[in-house]
Amino acid sequence: MPLLFVFIIVVVIVAIYARRNAATRNCRWRQDRAGSKGALMKYNCVTCGVEAFRANGKPDRCLSKLNRPGL
Ligand SMILES: [Zn+2]
Numbered sequence: 001m002p003l004l005f006v007f008i009i010v011v012v013i014v015a016i017y018a019r020r021n022a023a024t025r026n027c028r029w030r031q032d033r034a035g036s037k038g039a040l041m042k043y044n045c046v047t048c049g050v051e052a053f054r055a056n057g058k059p060d061r062c063l064s065k066l067n068r069p070g071l
Pocket residue numbers: 027028045046047048049050061062063064
């Protein structure tokens with residue numbers, strides 16, 4: 001039985017790791033032309049709802065962690 005127990009723990013750890021990875025990779029930035037200011041284009045992250053202004057393309061990562069105290 002101990003083997004089954006270890007197996008369950010591994011599955012849980014992998015699941016947590018995979019979910020955390022997915023949280024940062026699933027960020028989809030959508031351009032919001034209405035909210036843009038001149039050369040600064042506004043981007044909305046569909047996944048976590050973060051807004052960002054960029055002049056040189058969409059952000060390459062999720063910015064939601066900037067608003068949260070350490071993880
Ligand atoms: Zn995001």
